[in-house]
Amino acid sequence: MNELFSSIFSVNFGYAILRVMTPLLFPAMGIAVSTMAGSQNIAMEGAMLIAAFFGVIVGAFSGSLWLALLAGIAAAVLLCMILGYFHLKLKADIFLSAVALNMFSSGITVFLLFMITGDKGSTSSLPSPVFPSIDIPLVEKIPVIGDIISGHNILTYVALVSVFLFYLLMFKTPLGLRIRAVGQNPDAAESVGINVNRTKMYALMLSGLFAALGGLYLSMGYVSWFSKDMTAGRGFIAIAAATLGGMMPLGTMISSLFFALVSAVAIYIASLNIPSELIQLIPYLITVVALAVFSGRALKGRREKIAAEDAGGTESVQEKNNTGDN
Amino acid sequence: MEKWILKYFTLIRVMIALIIGVIVTILMIYLISEYPGESLKYFFTGPLASKGRLFNILEMAAPMIFCGVAIAISFQADQFNLGAEGSFIIAAAVGTAFAVSTNMPALLHIPLVLIVAGVTGAVWSLIPGILKAKWNASELVSSLMMNYVAFYFSLYLINSHFRDLDAGFLVSLRLPETAVFGQFITGTRMHFGIILAVVAALWAYYFLYHTTSGYEFRQTGYNKSFARFGGINIIKVIILSQVLLGFIAGVGGMSEVMGIHGRFLWQGQPGYGWDGIIVAIIGRSHPILIIFSSLLLAYLRVGGQVLNLMGDVPAELVNVIQSLIILLITAEAFLGQWKYRITRRQAEREEAAK
Structure with a gap:
């Protein structure tokens, strides 16, 4: 047990948590922004995977990190736009389309990987550039904290800064207001002149951007190659993290940190020959409970609102019809 | 002709999506x-070329049928539940644990193990059902979370308590002979689980289309407000649909263990729940x-x-094709214009006939 605690309270451990958090935080923000727009995008897994793949391939053949970044973002955003097209224009169920696109990404990446490299497992034979790690001046000098916070991959810092930018976007810009309006009540948004489909499309593209950064971090930061299905369910764990975070920027970051903490603890525990499976299931269990509590509270709020309106007596019929469902 | 097209429109739409899928495959x-030329032959006639491969198709289809039918029941009631995967695996784990630690004649053992597995799956998927019915929590997210909980709990149960230490890799103890499906064609892997899968599908058909509860399911899925107005207990429908989903998926998981593997051997999520959604x-x-x-x-x-084996094209081609087919099928507006035109012409003709 002592061994366990000494490794958990070590500098390496703190560093590892931030490292593990990055590929969760990005897609979690993608989930949050699309959910706020009322069109939850569960194709994060596929979008990350396809970005991770095209980043490495373009990076390896062009040698340029910028082109790799661009290719990764373009691939993931395009995938999310296809989702948007099917969902908004062709009236497909967004969850089913997303399931299909996840499958598509998993297939097409291995398919192209084999066509390009002749290898079906990974691109480890390709020399691809990686995103650099950076030391933060001054902070790196602080003992312990400096060692934990400084020296990370640049995308880790991008992720942390994105949380703040995400907050600004959603709560301080007209686009953010429109996205939230569309998510809460599309009919009302439409009636004041907001183009619902276009706004939802922007939100989906934004979720694609977040997924792209998460995927690129995996293949060009976390490791330096692409391998088959390397996202390993992170796009789905992100749904849990975003749900637990109440779809809010800061909440999503805290819950992503929590998920990272638990998986880091699980890795350490497994190395001590203690069954780690029970530790690993904890965050999901907590998410289910949190989901129930959030939903229960939202439902209660709505019921109280309806009750209040009934007491007021006027113009409540329409609203009651709208809130009763789903 | 046009009447016929309208009547079978969804079926025709699916067929056209499949044909597009085949064309893209060929391209x-x-x-x-x-x-x-050779590769096309491998892909299209290869699966039918030998008895072994034909049997392969059948045994591969069995868990898909179980999970597909389970998910279809919840789809029909307008529940988007991803929990088939979780019920499948936890039922297989608990069923295996039960089968390994009990001892009785086969005639009793097999049905009992299946029931234990089915009930486990049902109880498991009851949780998202209750959360949805009581607090309106998204069954999509909660069932996805429960899948992970089911997966890790199953690994814990098998790896820590029912592991076969002599096996060299992480698998459960072998099921006793009394809890293993026999073959209905001796000398092959055609086990009774395959027949059970078809029975489950037939039962689900009967249930959905020939019982009152089934009617309530479909009515709820078709129009929830109308169903409620018509006196259907929506909460009952939601919960019952999840229970049935879990039970059928759970029996499917156990049947896979009893028919094919003889022990619990998954260390990663097997993905049958996703296959179920596809089918x-x-x-x-x-x-x-x-x-x-x-x-x-x-x-x-x-x-x-x-x-993949004989030709020079990777098997992942299939993933690409199946996702394309699903995208086309789920797009409600795909061929919508066509249907609209036919409906209009039909109406105009009837109008003229009057």
Whole structure:
């Protein structure tokens, strides 16, 4: 047990948590922004995977990190736009389309990987550039904290800064207001002149951007190659993290940190020959409970609102019809 | 002719999506393969070329039918539950644990193990059902979370308590002879679980289309407000649909252990829940059609394997094709214009006839 605690309270451990958090935080923000727009995008897994793949391939053949970044973002955003097209224009169920696109990404990446490299497992034979790690001046000098916070991959810092930018976007810009309006009540948004489909499309593209950064971090930061299905369910764990975070920027970051903490603890525990499976299931269990509590509270709020309106007596019929469902 | 098209419109739409899928497959093989003619033959006729491969299709289709039918029942009630995967695996784990630690004659053992597994799956998927019915919590997210909980709990149960230490890798103890399915064609892997899968599909068809509860399910899925107005207990429908989903998926998981592997051997998420969603979509949530969509998907998978083995095109081709087919089928507006035109012409003609 002592061994366990000494490794958990070590500098390496703190560093590892931030490292593990990055590929969760990005897609979690993608989930949050699309959910706020009322069109939850569960194709994060596929979008990350396809970005991770095209980043490495373009990076390896062009040698340029910028082109790799661009290719990764373009691939993931395009995938999310296809989702948007099917969902908004062709009236497909967004969850089913997303399931299909996840499958598509998993297939097409291995398919192209084999066509390009002749290898079906990974691109480890390709020399691809990686995103650099950076030391933060001054902070790196602080003992312990400096060692934990400084020296990370640049995308880790991008992720942390994105949380703040995400907050600004959603709560301080007209686009953010429109996205939230569309998510809460599309009919009302439409009636004041907001183009619902276009706004939802922007939100989906934004979720694609977040997924792209998460995927690129995996293949060009976390490791330096692409391998088959390397996202390993992170796009789905992100749904849990975003749900637990109440779809809010800061909440999503805290819950992503929590998920990272638990998986880091699980890795350490497994190395001590203690069954780690029970530790690993904890965050999901907590998410289910949190989901129930959030939903229960939202439902209660709505019921109280309806009750209040009934007491007021006027113009409540329409609203009651709208809130009763789903 | 036009009346006929309208009547079978969804079926025709699915067929057209499948045909587009086949055309894209042929195009992709032509683009990539050095000897496309051979490769096409491997892919399309390969799965039918030998008895072994035909049996392969059947045994691969069985868990797809179970999960597809389970998911179709919840789809019909307008529940988007991903929990088939979780119920499948936890039922297989608990069922295996039960089978390994009990001892009785086969005639009793097999049904009892299946019931234990089914009930485990049902209880498991009851949780998202209750959360949805009581607090309106998204069954999509909660069932996805419960899948992970089920997965890790199953690993814990098997790896820590029922592990076969002599096996050299992480698997459960072997099931006793009394809890293993026999073969209905001796000398092959055609186990009774395959027949059970078809029975489950037939039962689900009967339930959905010939019982009152089934009618309530479909009415709820069709129009929730109308169903409530008509006096249907929506909460009952939601909970019952989840219980049935879990039970059928759970029996499917156990049947896979009892029929094919003889022990619990998954260390990663097997993905049958996702396969179930695919076949449920292609089969338009109709239990009988799901039998055929499962056979089709299994046929494509085996074709992909043969192509991978003998030809020069990777098996992942199948993933690309199946996702394309699903996208086309789920797009409600795909061929919508066509239907609209026919409906209009039909109406005009009737108008003129009056």
